[in-house]
Amino acid sequence: MKLLEYQGKELFAEYGIPIPSASLAYSKDEALKDSTKFEFPVVLKSQLTVGGRGKAGAIIKCSNSSDLGLAFDVLSKKEVKGELPRGILIEEVVDKKSEIYLSIFLNRSRRCYSLIASAEGGVDIESVTNKVIFDIPLGGLLREQAQEAAAKLGLQDVSFEAFVDFAMRISTLVKEKEIELAEVNPIAILKDGSLIALDSKIIVDDNAMFRHPELRKYEHVSEIERQAGKSGFSLVELYGDIAIIGNGAGLVMSTVDMVTDRGGRAGCFLDFGGGATTQTIYEALKVISKIQQIRAILVNLFGGIVRTNLVAQAILDAYKNNLVNVPVYARITGAESEKAKAMLVGSKAKLYDTVEEAIEQVVRQVA
Template sequence: MKLLEYQGKELFDQYGIRIPRSHLAHTLLDAREGGRKLGYPLVLKSQLTVGGRGKAGAIVKCKSESELESRFNELLHKEVKGELPRGILLEEMADIKKELYLSLFLNRSKRCYSLISSSEGGVEIESARNKVMVDVPIDGLTAHTAEETASKLGLDGKTVVSFVDFTTKLSRLVSEKEAELAEINPVAILGDGSLMALDAKVIIDDNSMFRHPELKKYEHVSELERQAEVSGFSLVELDGNIAIIGNGAGLVMSTLDMVSDAGGKAGAFLDFGGRATTETIYEALKVISKIKQIDAILVNLFGGIVRTNLVAQAILDAYKNNLITVPVFARISGAESEKAREMLNGSRAKLYNTVEEAIQAAVAAVKR
């Protein structure tokens, strides 16, 4: 789960990591209020999960309210790598003496965290010349290791004390929240030698979310994905035009890869699991019908726990009630598959003996 910058900074603040004063705005009226509260000059920062905001022009300085009015809506509607911002963060300008790079990430090969730091902030770490990397135990960074790292970066005086405090708090956050990454680029060294996080890139391990209900508020799911969750199946909206439906995440994911290899693009990933009924599958098709760009539905079903005739009945009901109008391409095998094929024979759903045949037909159909 990738957090937006302002969300990551909320976590930083909870752990005593210094951040600039800020205000999140979704409308120009809200932005004006934030500007008056923070004062000028300030920085406008698009809230996106993708990187490269600065190079894309999605972070701009703003010297006055009139400049804010001319830039705010422009940023709010500016896509970066296909993603629109979920708000604009107004942030006070910091009195920066020097910048650092800091990243704490889960090093799976070593089964620990690793801390990468550099005395050059604001640049991609690959191009930074002075880099220091140390391994960090799962239970946290020690003050001694943090002090040694500060020395290698050429820090001195009060900045060393601040660096030790800053990095040990960041390590505690990462460990307690089970984060895969916490990257700050840049970290500002202020005039008094203290450190401040000017950015926040935090990724939380999805598998740990059941232990962190306090982070649930940061989950970003569409209305349809939330509706799917309530109905008992998993949905991920994608940017293609073929909806892929199956029972079992592994089966659906492998089907998605095969569609891509065949030159198609998936528009939805839907796994209805092993406890599907005619009603839940009908609900799944209802959700799929609300995704506007879908031109075809590909069903790859292997009946085990799920009786395939229940899926067939749901497809027939969906066509009968005009719930779906796009063609269905299906490969159905396993429990009750002969019965399912008999039910669908002569319907608008097209049946195939292999998933490869179904995929080729679906891809060809949407290309036409």
């Protein structure tokens, strides 16, 4: 679960991590009223789960209330990677001396947490060559490690101790809330040497949510996802234009990864599970038809419990009833797969022997 910036900063505040004064607004009138709490200039920041807000123009500095009103109108309608903001954060402008970067993340390949820090903040960390990287013990970041990182960043005196404290608090947050990623980009170093988090990027481990009911308030379920749940299947809206359907979360997730590797963008993840019927699959297609940006549907189906001819019939019914107008690219194998393939011959659905072939064609179609 990806938290919005203001949500991540609420957790920061809970752990004593310094953040700027801010207020969340959902309307222009609310924003203008809340702005009276601050001295101008202020900065307006779209609350999105996707990255790249700054480059996309979704962060605007405002010098007065007139600027603020105009900026709010722009940001409230501005999409970034297909996502509209879920509120606009009004935040005080911090008089900073410099910026640094810090993140602690679950390093799955090494089966531990790792820390990355850089003396360059506010930039894509991938483009930075001078980084401090090391693994963290399962018990959490050691103070000696935080001190080593501060020294390698060239921090001294107040900033040195402030960074050590900042990093230790981030580590405690990660451990106690079972966070997969806690990134602060940038951290501002103020003129007095103290540190303050200007941004937050928090990803919570979904598998640990049952242990953290206090984080449920941050869950965001769209109306389409809610409808999917009522119909008995799992759907997650994404921001691309290819709907990906399969039976089994692992199969669908791996298909999403394969599509991404080929340059495609998944528009939704839909798992109809192992007990699907023609009706439930039809309902799944009905839900997908309501996602406006979808330009093609990719079906990756391995028929074990699910009879694949039921899937084929649902696709035919969806086309017949004009429920689906976009092309379907399908790899269907398993129980009754030959029958399913025969049923779909001559339809708008395109069948492939391997998922790799289907992905290549669907990505080419929407390019």
